[in-house]
Amino acid sequence: MATGSVKTHAAAAEEFLKDGERSHWHDETLWHVRQKRDTAAQKLPEWESLRDVASQIKDYVLSHLDGLLLQFEQKARENGIEVFWAKDAKEHNEHVYRILQENNVTKLVKSKSILTEECGLNHFLEEKGYDVVDTDLGERIIQFNKQVPSHIVMPAIHLKKREIGDIFHTHLGTEAGADDPGYLTEAARQHLRQKFIEADGAVTGVNFGIAETGGFVVCTNEGNADMGTHLADIHIACMGIEKLIPRAADLGVFLRLLARSATGQSITNYTSHFHRPRPGKKMYLILVDNGRTAQLGREDFRNSLKCIRCGACMNTCPIYRRSSGFSYNATVPGPIGSILSPGTDLKKHSSLPFASTLCGSCSEVCPVKINIHEQLYKWRQVITEEGPPQPAKKWAMKFGGMVMSKPRLYDFLGKLARRSLKNSPKGLIYNRFNAWGKKRDLPDVPKESFKEWYQKNRKS
Template identity: 80%
Template sequence: MKIHQHAKAAEEFIKDDARTHWHDDTLWHVRQNRDKSAQGIPEWETLRDTASATKDYVLSHIDELLVQFEENAKANGVEVLWAKDAEEHNQHVYNILKENGVKNIVKSKSILTEECGLNHYLEDKGYDVVDTDLGERIIQFAKQAPSHIVLPAIHLKKQDIGEIFHDHIGTNKGAEDPQYLTEAARQHLRKKFVQANAAITGVNFGIAETGGFVVCTNEGNADMGTHLADIHIACMGIEKLIPRAADLGVFLRLLARSATGQSITNYSSHFHKPAPGKKMYIILVDNGRTKQLGREDFKNSLKCIRCGACMNTCPIYRRSGGYSYNSTVPGPIGSILSPGIDLKKYSTLPFASTLCGSCSDVCPVKINIHEQLYKWRQFITENGEADGGKKLAMKLAGYTFGKPVLYDLMGGLARKALKFTPDSLVYSSLNVWGKHRDLPDVPKESFKEWYQKNRKK
């Protein structure tokens, strides 16, 4: 796996200059909405501190809280299943569908099921899985993965969506009016809801104290699916726990504001027990989370509540698009989660950052994202996953910086050489930095030389 994997994928995205700027501006607008909403809450930083401390407690007591959650959920009549990895999670879902004779499935947005590859798994078993979140349905038609965890189709313009809907649900050719397209999607999905035997949802928060869980949506599709279908399968990463129902208000105030700038999601749906004559299952999934918990430098990444704020603010994500990360969770948070899953495959992601710290500044649960990115860079380099040419360059630079006489000599030679070297050599393929930048004018002397001349002045 080459170190330039992310950079090369990003090159494809930025070939369309107009779309790159549009993507950048759109996400920055969402970031600004977040700022305006947060500034309207005087106790915003207190909420962040409280949420972060609550998640610290969860991570240090997760074994006890999981047992408490399971006991209370079972007492409510919910069947609880455990999955050590994606394969076991998918097998559980398939077994539930098979045992209950399910033919038609609707699914609301769930990053966990994307992580586990559930749709493809069930499709291979002969099921037609219908994503009912509008953005998810768009990219499902387009046979794409989400490019953002909250705004899955943010990389597509309304013209693109019009073409996709024309091809798949028969909207008028060339139609791009959002209201028209949304209404067409509503009519298309309503039939799917009525036909469904089972509804699959993710989980935003599981409450250990009650055994209940909360699903947050803006479209009400999770409610529609679960209320009409006889089977509800909820898929939850084990880190999504909070200890008490009283903690929920803190997280609900933070989640939507951080994600889109809304005061709260349109629907915050609470599930505790199945309705009479219906069944409810919850699958608690590890899939590498315990291993991440055991990494002292990186365990705080498990605090993530999947708001996407770090993506909306990240100058790299905004300008390179979600697909350049080649991971279920892209952007800064994905860049510290993904290497823990497959270090070799995702070794380039921690380097896809300016380390500006903006991601940490906006994180509602105060994950030290930029510090973890830096830690992963060190770990990747030490464990031999960095590019050979880069490692050699760093060794030479380290040796040179450690020898003041050699540093002065090399600096002087470089300044002289650059004055006479033709641009065709300076900006050759070897100089990746120079692809989109011009070097500044070469100074006559170094700062050290200038200082020695002028120190008495």
């Protein structure tokens, strides 16, 4: 049941699943990325040790976040970086706008930043009269298409080549029907190069802030963050307060994990270090809370703040792969988004923790060992206790619990169900009350239960 005008995950997923061919293609594409991740991980004998160390470093950060943030701010200011704090998205956007106004910035380029998407920066600045140009290729594609990212690493993964060709034909004047990736990429390169040259301000995200030095690192595969910040006089870096690591020596651990987990690469093509503004230039850093402190205070969910935004949990999740990122109606979709989003708006995102099989694959691939599937289960408990009453579900669960607590009744009803399913007409089984049967057939009914089979065969 949707909350107001917001669809539940199940309702939004049903829309995506109407196009069976696209859903199947989306599933296969993301599973291919998951397999690349596995191949890259298996090449490192120390892979699990790296995950352990990264998780421990993040544990330390979350336990000492206040002191590390103050150290980071002090070092950054000593380096000549102007630092601002933002308690929420509104303050973040107002900081950016004020900086642009004070420095007479008229043309702005932006590299991919999940945080600025979270804060709705593009829309905010466009209402103020700015033309914000996203320079990541995937981000530019969806910006042309007036969409939001469907994936935090591959924002346009939901689009096929021919669709991107049509978008570029409309906005860049490429040949009609052309869908060669090389041709389209070159068209985007020429288009964006002029935007870089004209820009007098650049916005980037931050992958890692280093408390020890006051510097920060931005990772891209296209070099677009570098192009923007090197050519523009004003660099505004936007960083969630959880993105800290204590020392420069810790950085190598995360860089070895990030790209391998995200896309199966050994490292991102461009790993750019920023410590201070160049002569004649200005550098600003905005540290954003926007619900992170509240999440830190939730003992069962604080580990979600370890996330380094690799997207590995999305690439492996059978629900995300088949339903797409748009079905989550959140900036960060997939399993990690399903434990972050309810903390910001429980009513709006109450369906997300149920969009999971709880198979644990997300936790298995997480480079910083977040217990994602356990947190999903805990959110379900919170939502069930705090959400609106569901009498039908309540009584169904009570009945199920009573049946499972009585072995003889369970065995009897199991036999009855097997016979009924085998002999009942199809219309009686596949109807509007059977959600499972909407998109798939029930498995063949076994002749006996596992318990019966085991009792007959245990001696052998």
